[in-house]
Amino acid sequence: MRLELKNLYDDFRDPDTIKALAKLIYNEAKGLQKPVNIMEVCGGHTHTIMKYGLKQLLPESIRFIHGPGCPVCIMPKERIDHATILARQPDVILVTLGDMIKVPGSRGSLQQARSEGADVRFVYSPLDALKIAKENPDKTVIFFAIGFETTTPMTAALIDRAEKLGVKNLLYHINHVTVPEVMRELIDSRDEHIDSYNNRIDAFIGPSHVSVIAGAKIYKEFPKRYGRPVVVSGFEPVDVMEGVWMLVRQFVQNRCALEIQYRRSVTMEGNLTAQKQIEKIFEKRGLFKWRGLGNIPHSALKLREAYAHLDAERVYADILPVEEIEDHKLCICGDILRGMAEPTECQVFGTACTPSKPLGSCMVSSEGACAAYYKYGDLLK
Amino acid sequence: MKKTITLAQGNGGAENHALIKEVFWRHFGNEILDRGEDAAILETLQRPAFTTDSFTVTPLFFPGGDIGKLSVCGTCNDLAMMGGKPRYLSLSVVIEEGLEMRSLEKIVRSVKKELALNGAIIVSGDTKVVPKGSVDGLFITTSGIGERQCEGIGINEIRQGDAIVVSRDIGRHGAAIFAAREGMELQSALKSDCASLWPHVASLLDAGIMPHALRDATRGGLAAVLNEWADANNLCIEIEEEEIPVSDEVRGICELLGFEPAFLANEGTFVMALDPADVPLVLEILEAFPGGEMAMRIGEVKGDYPGKVVLNSPWGTRRFLDWPTGELLPRIC
Numbered sequence: 001m002r003l004e005l006k007n008l009y010d011d012f013r014d015p016d017t018i019k020a021l022a023k024l025i026y027n028e029a030k031g032l033q034k035p036v037n038i039m040e041v042c043g044g045h046t047h048t049i050m051k052y053g054l055k056q057l058l059p060e061s062i063r064f065i066h067g068p069g070c071p072v073c074i075m076p077k078e079r080i081d082h083a084t085i086l087a088r089q090p091d092v093i094l095v096t097l098g099d100m101i102k103v104p105g106s107r108g109s110l111q112q113a114r115s116e117g118a119d120v121r122f123v124y125s126p127l128d129a130l131k132i133a134k135e136n137p138d139k140t141v142i143f144f145a146i147g148f149e150t151t152t153p154m155t156a157a158l159i160d161r162a163e164k165l166g167v168k169n170l171l172y173h174i175n176h177v178t179v180p181e182v183m184r185e186l187i188d189s190r191d192e193h194i195d196s197y198n199n200r201i202d203a204f205i206g207p208s209h210v211s212v213i214a215g216a217k218i219y220k221e222f223p224k225r226y227g228r229p230v231v232v233s234g235f236e237p238v239d240v241m242e243g244v245w246m247l248v249r250q251f252v253q254n255r256c257a258l259e260i261q262y263r264r265s266v267t268m269e270g271n272l273t274a275q276k277q278i279e280k281i282f283e284k285r286g287l288f289k290w291r292g293l294g295n296i297p298h299s300a301l302k303l304r305e306a307y308a309h310l311d312a313e314r315v316y317a318d319i320l321p322v323e324e325i326e327d328h329k330l331c332i333c334g335d336i337l338r339g340m341a342e343p344t345e346c347q348v349f350g351t352a353c354t355p356s357k358p359l360g361s362c363m364v365s366s367e368g369a370c371a372a373y374y375k376y377g378d379l380l381k
Numbered sequence: 382m383k384k385t386i387t388l389a390q391g392n393g394g395a396e397n398h399a400l401i402k403e404v405f406w407r408h409f410g411n412e413i414l415d416r417g418e419d420a421a422i423l424e425t426l427q428r429p430a431f432t433t434d435s436f437t438v439t440p441l442f443f444p445g446g447d448i449g450k451l452s453v454c455g456t457c458n459d460l461a462m463m464g465g466k467p468r469y470l471s472l473s474v475v476i477e478e479g480l481e482m483r484s485l486e487k488i489v490r491s492v493k494k495e496l497a498l499n500g501a502i503i504v505s506g507d508t509k510v511v512p513k514g515s516v517d518g519l520f521i522t523t524s525g526i527g528e529r530q531c532e533g534i535g536i537n538e539i540r541q542g543d544a545i546v547v548s549r550d551i552g553r554h555g556a557a558i559f560a561a562r563e564g565m566e567l568q569s570a571l572k573s574d575c576a577s578l579w580p581h582v583a584s585l586l587d588a589g590i591m592p593h594a595l596r597d598a599t600r601g602g603l604a605a606v607l608n609e610w611a612d613a614n615n616l617c618i619e620i621e622e623e624e625i626p627v628s629d630e631v632r633g634i635c636e637l638l639g640f641e642p643a644f645l646a647n648e649g650t651f652v653m654a655l656d657p658a659d660v661p662l663v664l665e666i667l668e669a670f671p672g673g674e675m676a677m678r679i680g681e682v683k684g685d686y687p688g689k690v691v692l693n694s695p696w697g698t699r700r701f702l703d704w705p706t707g708e709l710l711p712r713i714c
Binding site for chain 1: 696697700
């Protein structure tokens with residue numbers, strides 16, 4: 001049989017399987033002592049839950065909390081300002097991935113900069129930046145690198161390839177962030193807000209694509225140290241439903257473990273070659289500011305000293321501001337990213353803040369919780 | 382004539398005249414155009430319909446069509462969607478200096494071929510040549526006048542209980558353009574659905590079918606058409622996700638890039654709101670056209686969520702199918 005894309009997802013969207021899993025969850029959930037709040041860390045999962053209406057299939061005792069795992073949502077205005085300032089430099093081409101060009105900083109978005117004449121391009125793969133650099137030898141191409149563990153190896157591969165080819169006009173502005181540190185932050189910082197939102201994270205659904213690279217091992221501490229079970233799940237509806245079922249079973253059986261639902265690609269160890277490549281080029285940053293969440297220690301990467309000459313932040317240090325910028329007063333994206341508020345609790349949701357005119361980052365990204373609520377409507381029961 | 386278009390060919394002088402005569406008039410010649418007057422004098426039409434559209438597409442030639450075919454289909458289809466038989470078109474081209482003459486000829490031949498399918502003629506035109514970099518190859522604007530063959534087709538005729546039918550599988554044009562533009566090396570037979578729809582509409586009318594509304598699902602795709610209809614009438618359109626016809630190739634591209642087929646453009650696919658009793662005959666008639674075997678009844682007009690489009694999943698959940706917003710951008714991860 002010829003392997004086609006269709007074969008790869010058809011079974012994971014099979015209506016009978018989804019319905020059967022919903023029944024299993026319903027039956028299992030009868031044994032729960034109290035309701036369970038499950039945080040899906042990744043925006044991709046939020047998107048799946050909303051797009052396929054999975055919330056409607058679950059009993060009231062199971063509740064999803066949307067997490068901070070969207071690379072666009074968590075990008076602070078300061079970093080977007082860096083991007084727009086760099087894009088406006090003479091003879092600079094700024095290259096980035098998808099949705100990033102829509103996010104507003106304090107000086108507008110990359111889309112706006114582009115409409116004013118800046119050369120901003122989005123690519124499907126970071127390696128396309130290399131092609132752009134080669135085709136424009138008289139320009140400086142700056143790759144504005146974003147994303148979690150999933151996209152980091154591609155940036156590492158780009159840097160490695162460009163260095164081997166001796167490409168001199170390609171610089172990097174690195175904004176790669178890591179998942180475990182922000183999960184830790186969410187649990188540690190929870191108490192100060194708990195009274196106002198009466199919320200808590202009981203368990204996590206971990207994104208499979210992060211663990212394809214970094215392994216499931218990165219979540220070991222959560223069941224052990226924090227008493228929160230984690231199931232690493234895929235993004236198809238059947239994957240998410242099975243992940244939820246696995247978590248509910250843990251609660252009913254009074255277990256607290258790290259489990260892998262997405263066994264077809266995720267191992268405990270992950271992709272060791274990719275990890276080695278990342279290790280060669282990147283090191284942890286001391287602090288990185290997350291939009292709405294503030295500074296989180298060791299939660300992002302930067303280029304190692306050996307690659308410092310390629311770091312756009314250093315090369316353009318004179319023109320890149322370092323002051324912190326406050327988020328919009330009415331925007332509660334921070335609380336939404338912490339899992340402490342639902343998008344519909346925001347007073348500007350769907351009014352002053354919509355996907356075509358977003359105030360906050362959760363409305364900008366197609367994977368943001370607000371955008372998902374707005375787009376798919378959480379009104380249908 | 383030179384192998385590529387030069388600025389001199391847009392000067393309004395001898396070179397310009399030669400270009401018009403040797404390329405455009407040679408292919409489009411007809412009694413009205415041949416008079417070479419400033420404006421075309423047309424016969425009086427009973428129920429005229431008038432429309433205009435501009436066409437910019439990269440690449441100019443794509444699997445299943447080119448900008449020439451597109452510029453005729455787009456305008457004629459707009460007329461057809463009002464039950465109008467396309468009659469007269471104007472064609473205005475803005476050409477980038479340096480465009481290969483061979484490409485222009487190919488586009489013009491393509492226009493001619495598509496006109497014939499619609500039974501329409503070019504009666505007026507304009508040619509401009511602009512410096513390199515001002516436009517992306519070639520832009521075309523076509524305006525069209527058609528003659529309505531019936532009354533009573535229009536967005537305000539949609540009523541509760543109407544069935545919603547699509548004429549074939551959706552998203553082909555958008556997916557084909559994405560694949561061609563991004564140089565995706567896909568081993569597939571994916572082609573744009575680019576086609577003239579007047580023959581379809583004429584067959585329906587001939588069979589005595591009177592649709593309440595017709596709309597070709599171009600930019601914004603199926604989702605935009607349904608939202609426009611729901612919004613204009615403050616009715617709810619309820620669609621069964623399982624019934625929406627999508628080819629495997631289009632689904633594959635959507636999976637890779639994170640798009641939904643309902644948001645992708647079509648150039649030869651239309652949506653109908655009609656009496657449910659007419660659906661079997663409509664599907665039978667559409668079967669005779671390319672892709673028409675995929676025509677499907679996908680839902681109906683209801684009143685549950687006024688102004689909204691609701692999508693029912695095969696596993697019993699419901700969600701809104703919203704308007705497309707912003708640029709179509711691939712997701713990050």
